[in-house]
Amino acid sequence: MKVAFPAQMREIDKKIIEGGVPSLLLMEEAARSVFEEIQRHAVSRAVVLCGSGNNGGDGYGVARLLLGHGTDVAVVRCYTPTSDDCKRNAAIYGSLGGPAVDLEETSVAENLLGSADIIVDAVFGTGFHGSLEGNTAKLFEFVNRLKAYRLAVDIPSGVSGFDGSASDSSFKADKTVTFGLAKVGHFLYPGCAFCGEILIEGAGFPKRIMNSLADSEVIDEEVISALLPERPRNSYKGSYGSVLIIGGCEIYTGAPYLSALGAFRSGCGMVYSYTPGGSASVIQNNLPEAIALVSDGDFLGPGDIKHLSKLMDRIDCIVVGPGMGRKEESVEFVLQLLRSFPDKSFIVDADGLFAISKDLSVLSRSMEILITPHPGEFGRLNEGRTDLESFMEFCSIHGTSAILKGASSVFCNGSRKISINTAGNTGLAKAGSGDLLSGSIAGFAAQTGDLDQSALLGMYFMGRAAELSSVSEPCNSASRIADSFSLVFKQFEQNAKERLHGTRP
Structure with a gap:
């Protein structure tokens, strides 16, 4: 609309x-x-x-x-x-x-x-x-x-x-x-x-x-219907792209799992993760469909980039930051990672945003970056300013796309065009929702090849899944909301059938 x-x-x-x-x-x-x-x-x-x-x-x-x-x-x-x-x-x-x-x-x-x-x-x-x-x-x-x-x-x-x-x-x-x-x-x-x-x-x-x-x-149903990727009957896992989730540390072991879960629930064909051992165990035990690769250390650092370089040819979209922590080595890892693979699409969230706040010049790299801050994280990137005009100005100056998360989340691209997501409820006001969102966007991006359109898809699906969930808002959680993605897809499938065949009186 x-x-x-x-x-x-x-x-x-x-x-x-x-x-x-x-x-x-x-x-x-x-x-x-x-x-x-x-x-x-x-x-x-x-x-x-x-x-x-x-x-x-x-x-x-x-x-x-x-x-x-x-x-x-x-x-x-x-x-x-x-x-x-x-x-x-x-x-x-x-x-x-x-x-x-x-x-x-x-x-x-x-x-x-x-x-x-x-x-x-x-x-x-x-x-x-x-x-x-x-x-x-x-x-x-x-x-x-x-x-x-x-x-x-x-x-x-x-x-x-x-x-x-x-x-x-x-x-x-x-x-x-x-x-x-x-x-x-x-x-x-x-x-x-x-x-x-x-x-x-x-x-x-x-x-x-x-x-x-x-x-x-x-963002409404009409907008999303035009963006949803098709799923031909004769497709296979490679048809729906691959996502890499990079994050985790000895304290925050669950965040990469939720991001990987979001990638799968949005329809991605293959999901890789690269995390320290604790996070890898969570993914291996709860999401066996993912390919959980393990870093040598308890946290990520510049030395991990050489291991990731062997994997990048297989990856369509990368999420970096969930649960990664803020050690100096991890900050340097993020900055080097973004510069080392300028031809890849990245979604930077959570502790990845803390890292790029130390050097915003990484946003000018040649390929797409989507950042997904909440107001506190965006304030750190933008000298404390979080109002809409400053947000649009930031995206324009840095030529980047971003989602400013909130009760009504706002997407803005480098041309200052905004899209507002009103779908959702207080069930999303829980730890882990941002991780699920970043993975969901990456999953759609792996299928469509369009990071900006996938941002709209991910925002809407997260919000609508929370609305359709049978779990009450206070009791809901990111992992349970992920299970309701199926209800959103089914709703669009039903609507498409009705438009094609009409409805019976």
Whole structure:
């Protein structure tokens, strides 16, 4: 599903208006979409919170339509209208006798809000940034305590449409009605938690214009269906590529196993591992399908590279870092490894990320590298900055692809294109999930030969497997979630059959 940054959406609006559609007509379409959504509820009394810009203009349009429908409606004027279209819609609403009070009339506004069935937020819109302060913050704190249904126009006030950053006192919507395309900030936390259900209304927005100006996406079933590798009936293990997992140390023996498990569960044909003895034993005892090669030492160091060089011709994608530890020798091993095999695709995770933080120049090697940090690990790579803009800038500067892991994980490539994964639940908030993810991506990459597309496949499969798992979220674990990959594949197989043959009535 395509999504847009606020600046892209403004450019889309501009193109449509330049094409001959009046801006006031676009505003009317938006207001009517919100009005029609309100009609799905049993509403006798509504209050619309209006700002000064075009979001406020939408709100005045909604209030006018409610007034014409006979609904008991009032506007709380949070700011004096400033945009031309907001001024015009406010004037029309007022000329029809629509009641309005200023935010500063605190007791009157609170009485109106306290008796409302539904409260519509049309104060700031997607261009909001910074933090809520003063009377506006107090207003939303008051509204959020009420039992009324809360509906946001475009995005809840206080939430950034760019990156989902949000004030604690942001309007907490039960549903958000947005226009044209959903915005990136709708799907990123903490803002995502304020949006409620998201309804996208596309009337008046030509897909041709939207597709030409917005290239970001939320990863959904349609995206994944187009990326899944085919599995011909006459295939064999070599048809599905080979993965090498490098990691482990005397303390963290299970991480490479989980990564190898992810590679197999995503459909890879052959999985090799290269680890110290303790980790090799875990893999040998729990995953006999893997070829577990053993390092001479208790941790990996530069001397291991000569052993790996004999293996590389057989390998399609390499994961380095799970459970490897942070000894100086292991750090040097990672840096030398990445430089020694510039024609190979690598996924760098966990302690491998610690190693490359010592020399980011390794990211400029000739072949692909995908890094998969959580915010703490990314902060170490990027001078403590973990916001979305810094993340995109980092990928652009270093020409690398990356996944910033979180409740909504974000993939970004060197061209700053992002893909957001919303699949998943708290069952993934466990040690080992990152190891499973890195192996899953590698398994898909071994089959497809495309590391970026495989990042999307791995992210989605991990999240969807957690959702489909029969194990409750608190009790789930990475190894159990891996067993649910089968349910995700079966779901896609069933959907493909239904598209091909149709469904019976």
